[in-house]
Every structure is written in C-alpha cells, then in structure tokens.
Amino acid sequence: MKNLLAAASIVALMAGCASTPKEEPKAAVEDRTPSTAVPSQPGVTTVTPTAPRADQVPNVLKDPNNILSKRSLYYDYDKYDVKDEYKPLLQAHARYLSQNRNAKMLIQGNCDERGSREYNIALGQKRADGVKKMLLLMGAQESQIESVSLGEEKPRCTDATEPCYSQNRRSDMLYGGEF
Amino acid sequence: MRYFLASIGLLLALLCANAQAQLSIEITGGGANQIPIGVLRFVGEEALSQRISDIVEADLQRSGRFRMLFAGNVEPLPTEVAQVNFGDWKNRNADALVIGSVARLADGRFEARFRLLDVPKQTQIGGVAFTLSAQQVRTTAHRIADFIYEKLTGDRGVFSTRIAYVVKQGTRFELQIADADGVGAQTALASREPIMSPAWSPDGTRLAYVSFENKKPVVYVHSLVSGQRQVVANFKGSNSAPAWSADGRQLAVVLSKDGGSQIYLIGADGSNPRRLTNTGSIDTEPFFAPDGQSIYFTSDRGGSPQIYRMDIGGGEVVRVSFDGSYNVSPRVSKDGKTLIYIARDGGRFQLKSLDLASKQGQVLTDGQHDESPSFAPNGRMILYATQVGNRGSLAAVSSDGAVKQRLSVQAADVREPAWGPFINN
Numbered sequence: 172m173k174n175l176l177a178a179a180s181i182v183a184l185m186a187g188c189a190s191t192p193k194e195e196p197k198a199a200v201e202d203r204t205p206s207t208a209v210p211s212q213p214g215v216t217t218v219t220p221t222a223p224r225a226d227q228v229p230n231v232l233k234d235p236n237n238i239l240s241k242r243s244l245y246y247d248y249d250k251y252d253v254k255d256e257y258k259p260l261l262q263a264h265a266r267y268l269s270q271n272r273n274a275k276m277l278i279q280g281n282c283d284e285r286g287s288r289e290y291n292i293a294l295g296q297k298r299a300d301g302v303k304k305m306l307l308l309m310g311a312q313e314s315q316i317e318s319v320s321l322g323e324e325k326p327r328c329t330d331a332t333e334p335c336y337s338q339n340r341r342s343d344m345l346y347g348g349e350f
Numbered sequence: 351m352r353y354f355l356a357s358i359g360l361l362l363a364l365l366c367a368n369a370q371a372q373l374s375i376e377i378t379g380g381g382a383n384q385i386p387i388g389v390l391r392f393v394g395e396e397a398l399s400q401r402i403s404d405i406v407e408a409d410l411q412r413s414g415r416f417r418m419l420f421a422g423n424v425e426p427l428p429t430e431v432a433q434v435n436f437g438d439w440k441n442r443n444a445d446a447l448v449i450g451s452v453a454r455l456a457d458g459r460f461e462a463r464f465r466l467l468d469v470p471k472q473t474q475i476g477g478v479a480f481t482l483s484a485q486q487v488r489t490t491a492h493r494i495a496d497f498i499y500e501k502l503t504g505d506r507g508v509f510s511t512r513i514a515y516v517v518k519q520g521t522r523f524e525l526q527i528a529d530a531d532g533v534g535a536q537t538a539l540a541s542r543e544p545i546m547s548p549a550w551s552p553d554g555t556r557l558a559y560v561s562f563e564n565k566k567p568v569v570y571v572h573s574l575v576s577g578q579r580q581v582v583a584n585f586k587g588s589n590s591a592p593a594w595s596a597d598g599r600q601l602a603v604v605l606s607k608d609g610g611s612q613i614y615l616i617g618a619d620g621s622n623p624r625r626l627t628n629t630g631s632i633d634t635e636p637f638f639a640p641d642g643q644s645i646y647f648t649s650d651r652g653g654s655p656q657i658y659r660m661d662i663g664g665g666e667v668v669r670v671s672f673d674g675s676y677n678v679s680p681r682v683s684k685d686g687k688t689l690i691y692i693a694r695d696g697g698r699f700q701l702k703s704l705d706l707a708s709k710q711g712q713v714l715t716d717g718q719h720d721e722s723p724s725f726a727p728n729g730r731m732i733l734y735a736t737q738v739g740n741r742g743s744l745a746a747v748s749s750d751g752a753v754k755q756r757l758s759v760q761a762a763d764v765r766e767p768a769w770g771p772f773i774n775n
Contacts, residue, residue: 296610
C-alpha cells in the first residue's frame with residue numbers, strides 16, 4: 172500500500188510531461204477481464220445466385236444474323252452519351268419491345284476499372300439510363316425495362332490496357348431468361 | 351534494425367502458423383518523434399499459445415509511433431518496479447518499459463498482469479491485471495497495447511478494433527473480418543457475384559454492404575452477432591453506397607429508382623426512404639459528418655466529379671473540393687476537422703487529405719490506383735485499397751503521411767477495406 176501511494180504521488184508529479192499520462196492510476200494494477208463484447212462470427216453465409224434460363228429466350232434474339240442478337244454499346248472514357256452509330260441497333264430493339272409487350276429487358280451499364288467503385292456504379296447507371304431513355308422514346312414501355320449498373324465489378328476483360336478498358340465501358344441489353 | 355527484422359520475421363511466422371490465408375503486414379517509413387520503448391518478455395507467458403509480449407510489440411511497432419528497443423537477454427525478468435534496472439534502460443535511451451507476468455489460476459484460466467514504467471522518472475505509469483481464458487491471448491495483448499498506446503501518446507489505441515474487406519479469389523467473393531493486425535480473418539459472406547462497399551454500424555455489430563447476387567446492386571445489412579442479413583434497399587434500378595448515421599438507425603444510400611443516382615435516407619431496416627438530393631446529375635458516395643446534420647458526397651453537377659456537403663434538413667449545398675477534375679470518395683475524421691478523398695492527378699488516383707479549416711491539402715499516397723479510404727477510429731491511420739502488380743492489395747498510411755503499411759493476402763485480390771469502430775468495454 173505504501174508503494175501504491177508513492178507511485179500515485181510520483182505519477183501526479185509527472186503530469187504534464189509529454190510522454191507520461193495525466194491521469195493517476197488508482198491502484199498499482201487494475202483488475203479487468205477482456206470482454207467478449209464483439210462475438211466471434213456465427214459462420215459463413217453463402218449465397219448462390221439463380222441461373223438464367225436461356226431456353227426461354229426466343230430464337231429471333233439469338234440468331235447471329237439478326238441485329239437483335241447484338242446487345243452491346245460502347246463508350247468513351249468518363250462518357251455516357253449513346254453514340255450515333257447505335258441508333259439503328261436501339262431502333263430494332265425498341266421495335267421488338269413494342270411488338271412484344273410481354274418481353275422484359277435488363278440493361279446493365281459497365282465501366283472500366285479506373286476510379287472510385289461507387290462513382291463507377293453511378294457512371295454505369297448513367298450509361299444504362301441513357302439506353303433506356305432512348306428505347307422509351309422509340310416505343311418501348313417503362314414497365315418492360317430496368318436499367319441497372321454493374322460499375323467496374325464485372326469486367327469482360329481484365330488487363331490494364333486501353334483496348335481492354337474500352338471493352339469494359341459498355342451497356343449490355345439482356346432479355347428475360349438471360350439474367 | 352536487427353530487432354526490427356526479428357520482430358517482422360516473428361510476425362510473419364505467427365501469421366504463417368495459421369492455416370487460413372492471413373493478411374501479412376509490411377511497414378515502410380517511420381514517423382518522427384517515435385517513443386523509444388522496451389517490451390520485456392512476460393514471466394510465465396510460455397504457458398500461453400502465443401507470447402503476449404510479442405503481440406504487444408508488433409502492435410506498437412505497427413502504429414509507427416514507437417521505436418522498439420531490443421528487450422532480450424534480461425535475466426532475471428522483473429515483474430515489480432523495484433526489480434527493474436532503470437540505469438541500464440536509461441543508458442539505452444528508453445522512455446518507457448513494459449514488464450509483466452502470466453500465472454495459471456485454479457479454474458484453468460490465466461491472469462496476465464503488466465506494468466508500464468516511465469524510465470527517466472523510474473516510476474509506474476499504470477498497470478492492469480487481466481483474467482483470461484486460453485482463447486483470449488490475442489484479445490488481451492491488444493488491450494494491453496491499447497493501454498500503453500493511450501498512456502504514452504494521449505490517443506486511444508485501435509489494436510482491439512477490427513477491419514472488414516472483400517477478397518476475390520477466382521470467381522469467388524468473400525466478405526471477411528479480421529483483427530486490425532490482419533490476423534484471425536473470418537468470412538461473413540461468400541458469393542459468386544461481387545460484394546462491395548462494406549460499412550460498419552457505429553456499434554460494430556452490423557455491416558452494410560452491396561451485393562450483386564441478384565444481377566444488380568442491392569444493399570444489405572448483415573448482423574455479425576446472428577449471421578442474419580436483411581435487404582435494406584432493393585428498388586428498381588441500382589442500390590448502393592451505404593453509409594451509417596451516427597445513431598445506427600439510418601443509412602444514407604444511393605438509389606436510381608426515380609432516375610439517375612440520387613442520395614436517400616432510409617431506415618436501417620429498409621423503412622421510409624426519403625430523397626435528399628434532387629438533381630439530374632450523379633450524386634453518390636454519401637458520408638455522414640460527425641455532427642450528424644450534414645453529409646459529404648460526390649457529385650458531377652459542376653461538370654466533373656467533386657466533393658460537396660449538404661444539410662440533411664435540406665438547404666445549403668457547398669462545394670468542398672476545387673483542385674483537379676476528379677475528386678471522389680469523401681470521408682471525414684471523427685473530430686470533423688479533416689477530409690480525406692481520392693484525387694485523380696494525370697492518370698493516377700491518390701489519397702489526399704484536406705484540413706477543412708485551413709484548406710491545407712496533402713497528398714498521402716503515391717500509388718496508381720488508390721481507392722476506398724477508411725479512417726481508423728482514432729483518426730491516426732487510414733486504410734485504403736491499392737494495386738500491386740495487377741492485383742488488389744490493402745495499405746494503410748498515417749494521417750500525416752509519415753508511416754506506411756502494406757497488407758496483403760497470398761494469391762488473392764483484396765479490396766474495399768473498412769476500419770471498424772471502437773468497441774466499448
């Protein structure tokens with residue numbers, strides 16, 4: 172106990188030194204039990220995505236000689252405007268959607284890997300929204316189309332080169348059964 | 351230097367001993383004004399699965415705020431202040447010394463007690479006795495390191511906190527949680543589709559994140575206590591960028607359900623989404639200011655992505671970043687004084703800090719693709735994602751840029767780090 176008091180008083184004298192504490196310990200050693208406030212993990216949650224059902228996709232959308240089999244639009248860096256060259260492609264898909272009111276489309280916007288992952292989600296969304304907007308103007312209905320973003324999370328090509336980046340700056344149009 | 355290498359070697363050995371792939375840590379650079387300290391072996395600590403003194407040393411070393419002195423070859427090891435040869439430690443320029451002991455208790459548990467000593471004054475600064483089970487060696491050692499760190503630096507230690515991050519291995523994505531030193535990684539979620547943007551609830555019991563298991567981004571909240579998770583935002587379009595409010599009751603999220611990426615406030619259970627921004631531009635990456643009344647975010651409303659601040663109650667929106675044409679991913683320190691963000695300079699993406707009062711800026715990192723910064727809860731370190739070769743890796747830098755660490759996992763891509771909060775106990 173004498174030691175304890177001595178220690179406490181010397182500590183009090185030391186208060187103010189840069190590398191010493193200001194607070195006084197009330198005992199030479201305090202008793203504690205390491206808490207288990209943070210419980211250990213209860214285990215792994217594993218998710219298995221549902222598989223697409225390609226058999227439900229009409230053949231006209233899969234025929235390589237039909238423009239409807241073309242599903243991708245590409246963009247310049249940091250850009251989301253639909254290039255003029257894709258107008259005929261979008262017109263063909265808008266016509267198909269307006270003639271097949273039960274058909275559903277998912278548009279996925281993608282980005283190259285540069286920059287913030289979350290900002291790229293927003294940029295990919297801009298790309299997908301731009302495609303959707305044109306399809307609606309060309310006769311598709313709001314209820315048929317959902318535009319979403321995959322950001323930079325699902326790259327088609329993984330090299331850090333411009334040819335690769337340009338493949339990843341892309342919107343893909345998927346029909347029901349393909350997603 | 352020999353001691354430094356020895357301690358790193360030991361750390362690696364410790365890490366390799368664990369069967370699971372662990373983050374290994376390599377430290378480069380060193381801060382100025384490091385406190386010279388010796389951590390002596392604890393008498394009797396051989397009875398434990400790991401030496402407490404080794405873990406304490408590695409923690410203090412990693413913070414960059416201590417200069418570890420060689421503490422081997424001391425015979426006999428002191429356990430009381432009166433047994434310490436202070437003259438010897440004074441000659442070695444030690445400012446502080448740690449001594450301790452471990453004893454087995456009758457019930458099979460252990461008692462670990464340590465004392466932190468002021469060498470120039472030859473006195474005890476403080477001491478604690480812990481009762482621990484055989485499984486609590488690392489927890490106890492981190493608590494001891496936290497105590498020492500706080501007493502000597504005046505800042506609260508973060509050695510007992512945890513980090514979350516995403517590991518991509520082939521086509522498998524895992525959301526993992528590890529101790530702040532990268533050890534003890536556990537998988538909370540495994541998926542064949544990407545996982546991103548993990549964010550810790552303020553009490554450290556839940557993680558919000560974005561998962562692509564439904565072919566589009568959906569926001570979940572995952573309880574680390576029960577393992578249960580809940581969809582918080584799965585609206586038409588994309589759902590992303592979760593950020594917790596200080597009370598843990600609400601999340602700021604980015605939804606595109608009404609056209610474009612816009613910021614909403616939503617209950618942590620998915621209730622009552624309320625739109626906060628109303629522009630035709632991109633508004634994303636919300637982050638609550640510590641006052642809880644304002645949100646920092648990224649917007650391209652001015653033509654290029656820049657950082658802004660808005661009041662949650664509506665009203666004023668202020669632009670915060672000005673230099674450069676791409677400033678994203680804002681995070682604010684707990685004291686509200688420092689903003690960190692990612693800036694593009696030429697083709698490089700680097701971590702920058704901005705003193706919000708003086709507007710003084712500093713580039714903190716020198717990578718090519720640095721992203722996703724996250725403050726340690728004491729504001730002293732920043733964890734972020736970088737690339738080494740063509741692979742994602744985690745790194746940390748002190749908030750003054752002086753100390754740098756690299757954390758890596760063998761044969762895996764690691765990204766999206768988030769440093770968890772203090773655990774109150």
